[in-house]
Amino acid sequence: MRLLLGRRARLRWLHLIVGGALLMPYFLVGTVIVGSYSSDANVFSSPANQFTAFAFALPMAAVTGLFPLARPLSVAAARTLCGIPAQVLAEGLARSRQARIRTAGWFTLHVALGGVISGLTLALTPFAVAVMMLPFVAGVRDSPALGLPSAMDRPWLLALAPFAGLAMLVAMAGCAAAAAAVLAGRAIVLLGPTPDDRLAxxxxxxxxxxxxxxxxxxxxxxxxxxxxxxxxxxxxxxxxxxxxxxxxxxxxxxxxxxxxxxxxxxxxxxxxxxxxxxxxxxxxxxxxxxxxxxxxxxxxxxxxxxxxxxxxxxxxxxxxxxxxxxxxxxxxxxxxxxxxxxxxxxxxxxxxxxxxxxxxxxxxxxxxxxxxxxxxxxxxxxxxxxxxxxxxxxxxxxxxxxxxxxxxxxxxx
The missing domain is CATH 3.30.565.10 (Histidine kinase-like ATPase, C-terminal domain)
Structure with a gap:
């Protein structure tokens, strides 16, 4: 439980949510690009369109990460929320080409994983809570928003619903912890000092x-x-x-x-x-x-x-x-x-x-x-x-x- 919901896990989860928030401007631009050639009136109604907009957003985020100021901001966030030791991270602006490319890679990975975990958190949390409430609230079982099959009216399935909802939340916490571990593991490589930084x-x-x-x-x-x-x-x-x-x-x-x-x-x-x-x-x-x-x-x-x-x-x-x-x-x-x-x-x-x-x-x-x-x-x-x-x-x-x-x-x- 500490690995999934401890203080470090919560801070790293928050770091991923921040990455998802940073992705939103690029994602909205991506939806505009997809909407210009898509036949769907609502771009968000199609998962394919959403993934396409996501694919357009990542290159734009990578370009933003090339700016020298992106590295100290990323380092500060990684140090505070990811718990990365300060001595293994670089200091100052990204002056060299190699430092800017590494920072762009980190920023892109941050917003990509953050977008996935943020979307998963926003979508799965209310659904899992609704599933846990099925045995207790009849109105939830009849809600068309959940789209549950009629077989869910069986007593034994309703009895398992709270455990299924809890399992969904635990699985979501596990996905967030795994994504945060991947991000923290790449911090030393992507946000650490380059050979030019070490020489300076x-x-x-x-x-x-x-x-x-x-x-x-x-x-x-x-x-x-x-x-x-x-x-x-x-x-x-x-x-x-x-x-x-x-x-x-x-x-x-x-x-x-x-x-x-x-x-x-x-x-x-x-x-x-x-x-x-x-x-x-x-x-x-x-x-x-x-x-x-x-x-x-x-x-x-x-x-x-x-x-x-x-x-x-x-x-x-x-x-x-x-x-x-x-x-x-x-x-x-x-x-x-x-x-x-x-x-x-x-x-x-x-x-x-x-x-x-x-x-x-x-x-x-x-x-x-x-x-x-x-x-x-x-x-x-x-x-x-x-x-x-x-x-x-x-x-x-x-x-x-x-x-x-x-x-x-x-x-x-």
Missing amino acids: AAERRAADLAVRNRLARELHDSVGHALSAVTLQAGAARRVLDSDPDFVREALTAIEETTRRTVGELDAVLGLLRRGEDEAQGPALDALDGLLDHCGVPVAYTAKGSPELVPRAVSREAYRIVQEGLSNALRHGGSGARVELRIAVDERELEITMDNPLPGRAAVVRPGGGRGLRGIAERTVLLGGTTRSGPDAAGVWRLTARLPLHSPRQENR
Whole structure:
């Protein structure tokens, strides 16, 4: 009984009735076409004419299903009334030819089965109820509308009439359930995502992932660097708080400048969320002096060429690479580590070289850490460049990044 009259069965039956209602305009046009050449004064009096009008209606319904808006409407109806899981159905308008053809097939199947079940429901329900009333209402037995044979006056036939009427209703419910099952079974194929839809969804996920990765890199390089510098400077100031007030004053000044600069960088990172990746502006090489003055380690900086003339996209990524390199030097070497930074610019590329002493002991591994060098590599790859890091023969840790000034990848950023 639950399969025939449960909540899902009732909703799917309603979905078929909706399909029958959608078929009616096309069916009426079909009756007009049949009436134009039929000799019958009443087109509906002949079952053959009705089936012919039904046959004319289906191609017209299929044409309607080719419109792009037909798919989201069909998906919404199938999801709500058929109980089809949302994740297996396509989203949005039917843009491609294959998607429109599939939607037209679904819409045609929906109105066809809906027309049959709607007609069966409207015709059989009152007839079955009348048959069930035969033993109890004499006027029903004499009604010419039922067209019952005179043999129905026999007592044993009248006694079976209620069971026959009930069997008709059960059979009708079974037909509706079977038609709904066929319709629901084809939903995944006809209303599911096409290969083009899956490709577009994969491209959207890749774009979203790229944006999230860039946000993660920006936050790691800006906020992570600031926190590392502030932590080391505050720790050094605490140790000499009583013996060296001048150093404490300088450390507090550096902490203040670092946090002020980081707040500005955080606003730029949040701009990626507010305005979109391409519109957001972050610090570039023209802000490098402020970074070097308050980075927490002494830096010997040498510039060759004109870093201020580097394209903005390359300049922003170069700033972040330098910032992450300083963070690594500060984290692994402490505030006493001396960093040598060289930036060379020619007609084709920008080269960043950073040297700092190798740490005397292994660095403390932070939970979730270890993404700095990976972030640098990702930045250079996105610009079409290369990076290399590791111990050098001179006994220092060397980070080298080469960024082309102009490449197709930069034009797409």
